Amino acid sequence: MKSVTNPALDVLIVDDNKIDREAVKRSLFHTYGQGDLVVHEAGMGGAALQMLKDSRFDCVFLDYRLPDMDGLSLLKKIYDADAGLAKDPVVLLTGQGSENVMIEALRSGAQDYLSKDNITSATINIAMIKAREIFKLRRSWKQAEDRLHQAQKMEAVGQLTSGIAHDFNNLLTVILGNVHNIRRRIDLMNGVFGLREIQEKISLIESAANRGAELVRRLMVFTRQRAPLPQAVNINACIQDTALLLNQILGDGINVRISLAENLCMTVIDTGQLENAIINMVLNARDAMDGQGSLGIGTGNFFLDSGGSDKVPGMAAGQYVMLTVSDTGHGMRPDVAARIFEPFFTTKEAGKGSGLGLSMVYGFVKEFGGYIFVDSRENAGTTFRIYLPCIKSGQNEESFQENG
Numbered sequence: 001m002k003s004v005t006n007p008a009l010d011v012l013i014v015d016d017n018k019i020d021r022e023a024v025k026r027s028l029f030h031t032y033g034q035g036d037l038v039v040h041e042a043g044m045g046g047a048a049l050q051m052l053k054d055s056r057f058d059c060v061f062l063d064y065r066l067p068d069m070d071g072l073s074l075l076k077k078i079y080d081a082d083a084g085l086a087k088d089p090v091v092l093l094t095g096q097g098s099e100n101v102m103i104e105a106l107r108s109g110a111q112d113y114l115s116k117d118n119i120t121s122a123t124i125n126i127a128m129i130k131a132r133e134i135f136k137l138r139r140s141w142k143q144a145e146d147r148l149h150q151a152q153k154m155e156a157v158g159q160l161t162s163g164i165a166h167d168f169n170n171l172l173t174v175i176l177g178n179v180h181n182i183r184r185r186i187d188l189m190n191g192v193f194g195l196r197e198i199q200e201k202i203s204l205i206e207s208a209a210n211r212g213a214e215l216v217r218r219l220m221v222f223t224r225q226r227a228p229l230p231q232a233v234n235i236n237a238c239i240q241d242t243a244l245l246l247n248q249i250l251g252d253g254i255n256v257r258i259s260l261a262e263n264l265c266m267t268v269i270d271t272g273q274l275e276n277a278i279i280n281m282v283l284n285a286r287d288a289m290d291g292q293g294s295l296g297i298g299t300g301n302f303f304l305d306s307g308g309s310d311k312v313p314g315m316a317a318g319q320y321v322m323l324t325v326s327d328t329g330h331g332m333r334p335d336v337a338a339r340i341f342e343p344f345f346t347t348k349e350a351g352k353g354s355g356l357g358l359s360m361v362y363g364f365v366k367e368f369g370g371y372i373f374v375d376s377r378e379n380a381g382t383t384f385r386i387y388l389p390c391i392k393s394g395q396n397e398e399s400f401q402e403n404g
């Protein structure tokens with residue numbers, strides 16, 4: 001229902017009593033002109049629920065008493081447990097003396113309540129403004145809180161992992177060294193009974209240990225055992241280098257589209273880490289497409305002005321280089337998409353994924369002051385957007401290398 005070209009407020013009034021609906025409507029139109037407000041109405045809880053599922057509303061006025069369900073049950077049905085809020089800003093309309101209902105409504109995610117005996121253009125308007133403001137604030141608190149948790153989790157896992165990875169690497173060196181020695185010796189024992197079986201077993205140990213070594217190598221990159229090498233670069237060049245590998249990674253069934261913006265501004269990154277990040281995202285895209293589909297890699301300049309910051313949650317205003325990696329694969333459910341940057345989160349079967357690919361991409365982006373977002377729908381593909389800050393005007397490549 002909301003569209004960018006129509007900035008009018010969409011309000012839903014849920015009340016089985018037509019006279020009460022008219023009263024709310026009249027009070028709203030006292031303040032808002034016809035072009036500023038679109039009123040939608042529902043007389044039953046079930047119908048309202050469907051409308052709330054299909055569309056977004058700027059405010060919902062919800063009667064406590066409905067013929068098919070009460071307002072609290074409806075609130076509970078549209079409660080978004082992740083955000084601790086109803087799906088849209090809600091004002092519950094109650095009768096007098098319903099304090100318990102009001103408290104319960106606030107607990108169930110409503111932002112405000114209003115007694116039906118007290119509906120005037122002033123009270124309705126204040127309730128709507130308040131509900132919308134509280135809703136916006138609580139959503140942005142929640143997002144800030146989630147970002148903090150994510151950062152703390154990454155830090156804790158990073159510390160734990162770096163200790164284990166180091167010791168584990170030493171153990172693997174011993175295992176692989178001994179396997180190598182045993183193999184050399186048994187290769188000399190031609191004709192011994194059961195030799196082939198022993199050789200096969202040795203190969204299994206060797207390949208398991210090699211897989212372990214690869215995992216440790218990734219853990220060490222993840223926990224930044226190697227100091228990053230920041231350089232001022234045009235990321236188009238890194239993408240062109242990496243693109244040379246894509247055919248080998250992807251196979252014939254996947255069509256690759258690369259679209260690089262001209263005059264891309266420079267950004268400061270470790271090119272090795274960027275290449276790794278791209279390869280990680282491309283490997284995920286390959287796995288999601290199951291050999292058939294199309295992969296897009298694109299770059300562009302992106303400017304976020306201070307007024308627009310709230311359109312990109314948590315992102316600071318400024319000039320950025322944007323890198324997108326999109327695929328036409330199986331996409332993700334929202335509960336999966338919410339966890340993909342967590343270290344060790346994987347939906348792949350045992351042995352197929354470590355769940356570290358995207359945590360490394362996330363770590364790299366954060367290390368260089370950037371942002372990463374994912375848009376994905378089940379069966380409709382996935383797009384990753386990475387924003388990296390441009391070098392500020394006056395700060396050129398040479399001055400960065402001297403100072404950085």
Ligand SMILES: Nc1ncnc2c1ncn2[C@@H]1O[C@H](COP(=O)(O)OP(=O)(O)OP(=O)(O)O)[C@@H](O)[C@H]1O
Pocket residue numbers: 280284285288327329330331332336340345346347348352353354355356357358359382
């Ligand atoms: N392009 C994508 N399409 C669909 N799902 C994806 C995509 N990228 C990531 N995912 C989901 O995110 C999860 C985590 O990805 P991540 O790269 O961190 O680990 P992984 O691919 O499972 O293992 P690894 O990268 O270590 O091999 C994946 O298991 C998958 O469920």
Ligand SMILES: [Mg+2]
Pocket residue numbers: 280283284353357358
């Ligand atoms: Mg991966």
